[in-house]
Amino acid sequence: MFDFSVVHEPVASRQRAAVRQTIDRAIANRSITITDVLMAPEPISTMALEYLDGCSSESGLPQTTGTPKEIGPVRLVCVSPNDEIKIAYWGSRNIYGTTEEAAPMKLTKSLGNVADVADTYPQREARNVLRSRGFPIRNLRSRGANEGSVIEWKWLERRAKEDDAPDEIRAIYDQLLARMTTPNAAPPATKSKSAGSAPANP
Amino acid sequence: MAGVTAASSIADALKTQALSGVQESLFKNDEVLGNFGTPIPFTGGSTINIKHHYSGNASVSTYSEGDALGAAGSQSYITAQWPAAYYRAQIQITGHAEDQLRNGNMGAVFYDQIALEFTMAAEDLRDRVSTDCLGTGLTAPIGIQGIVDSAGTIAGLNKSTYSWFQSYETAGATTTVAIADLDGAAQNSSDADYAAQVDQIWTSWKQKNKLKGIMGQVGASGNSYLQSPAGPLNTAGITSDMFYGNIPIKPIRDLTNSIFLGLTMSTFFLGMMRDWKVDPLAKTDDSSKYLLTGAWGLGNRNPKKNWKVTTLTA
Numbered sequence: 001m002f003d004f005s006v007v008h009e010p011v012a013s014r015q016r017a018a019v020r021q022t023i024d025r026a027i028a029n030r031s032i033t034i035t036d037v038l039m040a041p042e043p044i045s046t047m048a049l050e051y052l053d054g055c056s057s058e059s060g061l062p063q064t065t066g067t068p069k070e071i072g073p074v075r076l077v078c079v080s081p082n083d084e085i086k087i088a089y090w091g092s093r094n095i096y097g098t099t100e101e102a103a104p105m106k107l108t109k110s111l112g113n114v115a116d117v118a119d120t121y122p123q124r125e126a127r128n129v130l131r132s133r134g135f136p137i138r139n140l141r142s143r144g145a146n147e148g149s150v151i152e153w154k155w156l157e158r159r160a161k162e163d164d165a166p167d168e169i170r171a172i173y174d175q176l177l178a179r180m181t182t183p184n185a186a187p188p189a190t191k192s193k194s195a196g197s198a199p200a201n202p
Numbered sequence: 203m204a205g206v207t208a209a210s211s212i213a214d215a216l217k218t219q220a221l222s223g224v225q226e227s228l229f230k231n232d233e234v235l236g237n238f239g240t241p242i243p244f245t246g247g248s249t250i251n252i253k254h255h256y257s258g259n260a261s262v263s264t265y266s267e268g269d270a271l272g273a274a275g276s277q278s279y280i281t282a283q284w285p286a287a288y289y290r291a292q293i294q295i296t297g298h299a300e301d302q303l304r305n306g307n308m309g310a311v312f313y314d315q316i317a318l319e320f321t322m323a324a325e326d327l328r329d330r331v332s333t334d335c336l337g338t339g340l341t342a343p344i345g346i347q348g349i350v351d352s353a354g355t356i357a358g359l360n361k362s363t364y365s366w367f368q369s370y371e372t373a374g375a376t377t378t379v380a381i382a383d384l385d386g387a388a389q390n391s392s393d394a395d396y397a398a399q400v401d402q403i404w405t406s407w408k409q410k411n412k413l414k415g416i417m418g419q420v421g422a423s424g425n426s427y428l429q430s431p432a433g434p435l436n437t438a439g440i441t442s443d444m445f446y447g448n449i450p451i452k453p454i455r456d457l458t459n460s461i462f463l464g465l466t467m468s469t470f471f472l473g474m475m476r477d478w479k480v481d482p483l484a485k486t487d488d489s490s491k492y493l494l495t496g497a498w499g500l501g502n503r504n505p506k507k508n509w510k511v512t513t514l515t516a
Contacts, residue, residue: 007260010273038365042257043278046364053363057280060253062358086373088352088512090338104338105460106347106512108373124362128352131365132372132390145393 001026001036002044012043013058019047023069032071034119034127035155038137053121068121075153076126077176078113079135083149085111087125114179126152135172153180224313230325231456234332237402237467238500241474249283250473252357252503256280256366280364282357284501286475287343289330290493291323297488323494324478335472335500336457344500346404346470350463350508357501370396370509377516379413379462384446384511387464391509398507400464403446407453409462409514414444464509473499 002022009015026032037048050056054068076085091107094100111117119126130137135148151172159165160173206212244250261275295316306314337345340356348354352371353361361368370391374383384403391398405413444451449464457463475497483491502508 008273008275010275012276012278041260042366046256046278046280046366049363049365053360055360055363060279060281061283062280062360062363088371088373103458105458105515106351106371106373106510108513122355122360122362123353127362127365128368131362131368132352132370138390141395142390142393143395146390 001032002040002048007041007044015044016047016051016056016058019044020051023048023051027069027071031158033152033155033158034071034074034130035134035137035152038127038130038134039140049127053124070120072119073116074119074126075114075116075180076111076129076150077153077156077179079149079151079172079176081113081179084113085115085117085129085150087111087117087129136169151176220312222308222312224318229455230329231332231336232325232328233455234335235328235472238335238470238472239467241472241477241498244286244473244475249285249357250471250499250501252282252284252501254280254282254367254504256364280359282359282367284344284357284473284499285342286473286497286499287334288476288495288497289327290495291327293319293323293492293494294486294489295319297490300490320480320492320494327478327494327496331496331498333456336454342499346463346465346500347458347461347510349470349500349502349505350465350510351505352510356505361505366395367505369505369507370398372509372511373513374511377514379409379416379511379514381416383514384413384462384464387462387509387511388446391464391507396506396509398464398509399466399468400449400507400509402465402467403449403451404454404457404463404465405451405461406457406459407455408459410444410451410453412514412516413451413462417444460512460514462511462514466504466507469503469505469507471501471503473501475499 002019006015006018006022009018023032023037026036037045037052039045040048046057050062051066052069052071054064054066055062056065057063078085086108088106088108090104092104093102095102117126117129129150130148130152132138133148133150135151138146138148153176156169156173156176160170242250255277257278259275259277261272263272300316303315304310306316308314331343334343334345336347337343338347339345340348340354344356348356350369350371351361352368355361356367359367370387372383372387372390374380388400390396391400476495478494478496481493481495483493485491
């Protein structure tokens with residue numbers, strides 16, 4: 001998504017402007033993917049994420065510069081048919097046997113093997129799944145030491161059809177195509193750190 | 203029965219008695235703060251600022267004879283701002299109480315209640331700071347669970363925007379801890395680009411024992427449970443009797459019972475905006491009043507170098 005000239009702009013302000021243009025263009029023609037943004041080299045990746053989240057750190061401190069951009073639910077697919085996509089959120093439970101609310105704790109919601117995941121600011125659920133488990137984001141960031149297990153369908157669909165696509169990408173695409181049509185969960189409910197709730201201890 | 207008897211005739215002569223001093227029977231957590239090293243004084247302003255270098259020079263390359271120069275590159279930096287929370291306790295002692303306690307004269311009292319009001323209040327404050335440090339706070343008071351997390355805005359940085367500020371976080375495969383959960387977290391966070399150097403794993407006592415049950419028992423064939431020869435738990439300086447690899451698994455009282463935290467301890471710091479101090483206040487009627495205050499904040503130089511396994515509720 002980001003071509004050579006963007007990465008090698010010599011001045012940070014021009015680099016930011018080029019990143020903004022690239023993002024705007026990709027949103028306009030609906031080609032934007034989180035995978036492309038997360039796989040971009042630094043500082044391009046951070047600049048792009050800042051622009052998507054309506055902030056900038058030109059002064060060295062993050063400052064709000066605009067409205068966060070929403071790119072809609074993102075279809076994520078587990079590479080393995082036996083895996084599941086999990087979204088973490090802060091919730092709370094009662095202390096077992098009482099009506100006293102316990103301290104907040106991290107809970108997870110399973111979205112199944114294929115899911116359209118919301119990516120609203122500031123939670124950015126889909127982005128966070130891809131950051132820690134994304135294929136091939138994790139592969140790239142760990143320099144091949146680890147592999148991601150969740151793939152962004154839109155990115156895969158495009159990449160598999162490109163002339164220079166690796167064979168394994170084409171193979172994964174063919175394998176996943178059959179599972180693509182029926183995502184088995186709705187986007188997750190948005191929960192904040194303090195406002196989450198969950199049923200009492202099972 | 204005539205004569206001096208214990209049953210009836212020594213009551214006036216016998217002093218009401220108890221061993222001097224007070225036995226602490228109230229649980230207060232004083233085990234957490236020492237893990238973060240010597241507190242770091244704030245340097246002015248409302249936050250301790252950590253400058254993060256997150257991007258290198260993109261012009262780095264190999265080149266061949268005669269190649270033209272490319273564009274110059276530069277490093278990139280952003281500042282994280284870690285705040286402190288102010289803590290206080292108030293003490294009030296009436297003139298009547300001071301008189302009757304003889305200002306703590308040990309000839310009159312079993313324990314110096316006035317002095318203890320101060321030392322116990324200080325312990326109550328430390329308990330509160332410890333509890334906050336183990337909590338989920340993203341703003342002051344910041345907690346370790348908020349720091350070691352994959353999302354949320356902390357120290358002014360949204361971890362979803364600044365992905366190099368995210369900790370590696372994963373949910374347990376089930377609600378019961380499995381070795382594979384720790385393996386997954388450890389390998390992902392140890393490799394690039396998290397590059398953690400975890401040297402302690404924190405969990406609750408219950409989860410530590412759950413893990414012990416999975417790892418096996420000492421002396422059982424095929425077990426992978428290592429026990430330290432160093433000595434028992436609960437002794438200052440002894441971190442644990444269990445290890446994951448060579449990393450001690452440290453049970454922490456008051457830590458939520460659903461997580462394992464892999465911590466690179468050198469990344470943590472306890473900021474000291476104000477050391478504990480006692481100020482006498484103006485008297486109210488015949489009472490003396492005092493204010494105990496301090497301002498502290500947990501921070502982290504590099505949250506990315508810590509991991510968390512969640513949802514272990516069993």
